[in-house]
Amino acid sequence: MEEIYCFAGNPLDRASQRRQDPRWIAALLDDPQSLVLPLIDLKPLVREGTPAALDWRPMAEWRGLIDAGADPILLGLDERRAYFALDAGTGDKTAATADARALAAQIAGGEAAILGEARALIDWHNRHRFCARCGTPSLVASGGWLRRCPNCEAHHFPRVDPVVIMLAIDGDRCLLGRNKRRAGARFSCLAGFMEPGETPEEAVRREILEESGIRTGRVRYLGAQPWPFPSSLMMGFLAEAQSTEIVVDPDELAEARWFDRDEVRAMVARSLSDDPAPALPSLPPPLAIGHQICRRWAVVGESV
Numbered sequence: 561m562e563e564i565y566c567f568a569g570n571p572l573d574r575a576s577q578r579r580q581d582p583r584w585i586a587a588l589l590d591d592p593q594s595l596v597l598p599l600i601d602l603k604p605l606v607r608e609g610t611p612a613a614l615d616w617r618p619m620a621e622w623r624g625l626i627d628a629g630a631d632p633i634l635l636g637l638d639e640r641r642a643y644f645a646l647d648a649g650t651g652d653k654t655a656a657t658a659d660a661r662a663l664a665a666q667i668a669g670g671e672a673a674i675l676g677e678a679r680a681l682i683d684w685h686n687r688h689r690f691c692a693r694c695g696t697p698s699l700v701a702s703g704g705w706l707r708r709c710p711n712c713e714a715h716h717f718p719r720v721d722p723v724v725i726m727l728a729i730d731g732d733r734c735l736l737g738r739n740k741r742r743a744g745a746r747f748s749c750l751a752g753f754m755e756p757g758e759t760p761e762e763a764v765r766r767e768i769l770e771e772s773g774i775r776t777g778r779v780r781y782l783g784a785q786p787w788p789f790p791s792s793l794m795m796g797f798l799a800e801a802q803s804t805e806i807v808v809d810p811d812e813l814a815e816a817r818w819f820d821r822d823e824v825r826a827m828v829a830r831s832l833s834d835d836p837a838p839a840l841p842s843l844p845p846p847l848a849i850g851h852q853i854c855r856r857w858a859v860v861g862e863s864v
Contacts, residue, residue: 565785566847567676569669572636579703593641594619598648599682603657612666633681633704645678665847680788684718724763725751726797727853728774729864733818740814745841748850764797772816773807780864785849796853800864824858
């Protein structure tokens, strides 16, 4: 059975075949059943109390902001209604909001996936207000899934950046690195952006070699995680090491080490503990695919 990572498993129908129709989008915006999730500084409104949940609001409450020029983004439909996201700017500092990364670990998996979709799309629109071809301010179309240039007629679609994240394996040892920008003893899988003209497997081998000096051969795909910070697709792999001498790229890593399976099992356990012993080597939290790759190798027993 395929493993579902945080920010994956979105339950909404994105209605991609219908969202090009502006009349249909307008009808959804006028439908009293439609709901909107406002984001302030890319932080969603949340319902106060326990358990944590996204604070979906009736569209009518935000009609004034929409009429003033804010662009609602169609996230998708379920059997009952349409769901939109809205960039509510930076104004209301009193609203109950939450950091998307922290909130995702507390809410239901489907809601976390919808939140990731909303945050990534709003952030993309904020970064791409002008046509990349001619520099003219572009216009939102297709329910927020397209920016169209009124001058040169270029179409710009939301982008996703593919990232490989991988665990190099040497028998009962795995290779973990510590990012130089992160204080403490947190280690994780090596990772990097894919480059034009290479396959994911080639990117895995290149990134491991560049960052650690380790050569790898066979590569096995495990799964993928949307990561909306700002908009990446993290593709997880195991890779078979063909060399063992580590030569760290100091521009990328502060440290890289081989860890045996028992050490990684202990790191997984500490990451789930209320007393994580911060002085000891640790892993990213369970919401990150890097944690899950380590768990699948050390605890579940996955192999290349």
